[in-house]
Amino acid sequence: MCTMIVERAGISGSGKGVDGWFPVSRVNVSFDHPTHAPLDHALNIDFVNEAQGPGARVAVELSSESGLALAHAIQTALQRAGVTPADAG
Amino acid sequence: MYTTDMYEGMLAETTTLRGHDGDVINAYLARPLGAGPFPGVVLIHHLPGWDEWYREAARRFAHHGYVSISPNLYFRSGHGDPEDVAAMVRAEGGVPDDQAMGDVEGSMKHLRSLPYVNGRVGVIGTCSGGRHTVLAASRIEGFDAAVDCWGGNVVMEKAALTHAQPVAPIDYTGGLSCPLLGLFGEDDDSPTPDQVAMHERELKRHGKSYEFHMYPDAGHGFFYYQRPSYRPEQAMDGWARIFRFFGEHLAASV
Known part of the structure; x- marks a missing residue:
């Protein structure tokens, strides 16, 4: 992975992995070579719980257009629910 | 050359070795059966991890008469599916260069300690492993040939340097201690053809032995x-060039 572009953020919630649900504590967002998506570079989003080891991960690899659509959808949904940036902890 | 009436066999297995700071890490070793002596090759895996492709590559080298070892540079990040471990390392910005070099040097010394290795050892890597290959051939004494397959971030802007990767590999060019083969794709954006040309100019300036090939209609990772x-x-x-290059520089009679 050669861009080494990565952003990390602390989060709280749950994710469903291969062994079922687990609490997620961090999201790692990178723009780099994906493992599975048929793209040279992808927006890779990993919801993880580092304390539970490498396998505690829910992963998606998206095209950049999909990443923008996802970001827009998240913002719109939160806006409709009355959540504003001021609500960020 | 292999002929259909020859006996052929290999041993391929997980083993351990002492890497950076004397830490025990695991590694995948593949070798032809027989007393040898065979040349050795250290395979440095890419940032997608210590994965199946590298096991296959190790066995490919064994099939071609090399004792090959691929150290798990992510050993310290935990164990699980290689993709999950790699994702964890990716989030950390990769492994520190010093740590990777310690593990690669440990791998080279491990090969040199084996009674069936002929005393000559090469190093090869792809993607981030290509970058690590350039670093290893420049910072570590003891390699006889090196192959960089599309290593990105050999040329780095100052702003891209980090605590883990504090020096651009190109800045170590004066220390390159063995011949270098480089395989690149014209459509790659890391390294770009301009970055490869910059590296080539630096190799020329220092009078180093190198051979670079830039493939048209190829981008990053064209072996995968x-x-x-x-x-x-x-x-x-590319594979043919690798075996020709290692054949030339790692034969016992060199």
């Missing part, structure tokens, strides 16, 4: 048969 980036013609030519 499981990815859309695969380019069979360029990949087969």
Whole structure:
């Protein structure tokens, strides 16, 4: 992975992995070579719980257009629910 | 050359060795059966991890008469599916260069300690492993040939340097201690053809022995048969160049 572009953020919630649900504590967002998506570079989003080891991960690899659509959808949904940036902890 | 009436066999297994700071890490070793002596090759895996492709590559080198070892540079990040471990390392910004070099040096010394190795050892890597290969050949004494396959971030802007990667590999060019083969794709954006040209100018300036090949209609990772980036013609030519290069520099009689 050669861009080494990565952003990390602390989060709280749950994710469903291969062994079922687990609490997620961090999201790692990178723009780099994906493992599975048929793209040279992808927006890779990993919801993880580092304390539970490498396998505690829910992963998606998206095209950049999909990443923008996802970001827009998240913002719109939160806006409709009355959540504003001021609500960020 | 292999002929159909020859006996052929290999041993391939997980083993351990002492890497950076004397830490025990695991590694995958593949070798032809027989007393040898055989040349050795250290395979440095890419940032997608210590994965199946590298096990296959290790066995490919064994099939071609090399004792090959691929150290798990992510050993310290925990264990699980290689993709999950790699994702964890990716989030950390990769492994520190010093740590990777310690593990690669440990791998080279491990090969040199084996009674069936002929005393000559090469190093090869792809993607981040290509970058690590350039670093290893420049910072570690003891390699006889090096192959950089599309290593990105050999040329780095100052702003891209981090605590883990504090020096651009190109800045170590004066220390390159063995011949270097480089395989690149014209459509790659890391390294770009301009960055490869910059590296080449630096190698020339220092009077180093090198051989660079820039393939048309190929981008990053054109050896990876499981990815859309695969380019069979360029990949087969690349493999042929690798075996010719290592054959020339790692034979016992050199």
